[in-house]
Amino acid sequence: MPSQRTLRTTVRFEGHGLHSGCKTRLVLKPAPPESGIFFRRVDLSPFVSIPATADYVVNTRFSTTVAAGGCAVSCIEHLMAALYATGLDNVTAEVDGPELPVMDGSSLPYVLGILRAGTVLLSAPRKYLVVTRPLLVAAERARISIHPAPFLRISYTMRFRHPAVTTLFRCYDSRRENFFTEYVPARTFGFLAEVEALRSQGLLAGGSLENALVFGDEGVVGGMKMRYGDEPVRHKMLDLAGDLFLAGCRVMGHIRAYRSGHHLNCRLVRQMLARTDCRMFTEQPEGESLPDPGSGLGAAAIFK
Numbered sequence: 221m222p223s224q225r226t227l228r229t230t231v232r233f234e235g236h237g238l239h240s241g242c243k244t245r246l247v248l249k250p251a252p253p254e255s256g257i258f259f260r261r262v263d264l265s266p267f268v269s270i271p272a273t274a275d276y277v278v279n280t281r282f283s284t285t286v287a288a289g290g291c292a293v294s295c296i297e298h299l300m301a302a303l304y305a306t307g308l309d310n311v312t313a314e315v316d317g318p319e320l321p322v323m324d325g326s327s328l329p330y331v332l333g334i335l336r337a338g339t340v341l342l343s344a345p346r347k348y349l350v351v352t353r354p355l356l357v358a359a360e361r362a363r364i365s366i367h368p369a370p371f372l373r374i375s376y377t378m379r380f381r382h383p384a385v386t387t388l389f390r391c392y393d394s395r396r397e398n399f400f401t402e403y404v405p406a407r408t409f410g411f412l413a414e415v416e417a418l419r420s421q422g423l424l425a426g427g428s429l430e431n432a433l434v435f436g437d438e439g440v441v442g443g444m445k446m447r448y449g450d451e452p453v454r455h456k457m458l459d460l461a462g463d464l465f466l467a468g469c470r471v472m473g474h475i476r477a478y479r480s481g482h483h484l485n486c487r488l489v490r491q492m493l494a495r496t497d498c499r500m501f502t503e504q505p506e507g508e509s510l511p512d513p514g515s516g517l518g519a520a521a522i523f524k
């Protein structure tokens with residue numbers, strides 16, 4: 221029976237938020253069994269704790285934001301994907317501002333920091349959410365569904381009307397592919413034509429060519445090299461893995477996503493939690509939805 225896991229020791233990160241541009245310090249700390257993933261705003265007095273679950277999601281425009289007691293933490297998805305990928309179940313994430321650091325636009329810096337700190341097993345069984353009947357949520361020109369499967373599989377189709385980025389499809393199967401080397405390093409992306417529009421709305425204040433792939437009509441601008449030929453779709457799948465972890469535990473099922481973003485991802489997670497007739501929790505899954513945390517060192521070797 222798989223056990224829950226936490227950090228061996230504290231790990232610190234520092235950087236600017238993508239949208240606010242504010243410098244933020246993030247400290248990840250070990251947490252006891254059954255405590256889950258929590259954010260704690262330590263710049264406020266008294267501290268405000270916010271559980272990292274779908275019930276606390278208040279905004280999904282451009283990133284995923286959780287809030288409680290009138291206080292929010294935004295851009296949590298890349299950290300959530302890193303916690304998912306490194307097998308962590310219980311972590312307290314102390315942050316001194318409203319937006320997590322964007323780092324290099326991927327989950328790689330978080331994963332490397334976590335692997336350096338190390339992880340430890342706890343004497344409590346890990347819980348899994350297993351889908352027993354299909355669930356679908358849809359919006360205009362986008363949809364996402366989950367179907368019963370004894371492992372995690374994500375089939376994702378991304379579609380843009382842009383000369384450099386059009387339709388991309390990719391399938392992740394937790395039994396066959398290494399999440400660390402194939403998804404964790406995939407960076408966030410945007411389009412040159414939209415950058416100025418977002419800046420005029422006060423967004424992207426911390427955005428730069430160091431933390432996002434920006435596409436012009438001819439391809440990536442600023443001489444940035446793509447880490448994969450299909451890096452944008454891999455990043456959408458990384459975002460999805462992070463949002464999926466807002467179920468409060470790991471999910472088993474086959475996800476089929478078409479143009480799904482944070483809004484639909486979080487709606488699907490809420491459905492999975494609410495529809496007790498379509499899912500169950502188990503401590504003894506047939507398969508495992510996680511790669512071996514040690515294999516993350518492969519990603520370090522490739523992109524350091």
Ligand SMILES: [Zn+2]
Nearest residue numbers: 297408455459
């Ligand atoms: Zn993202």
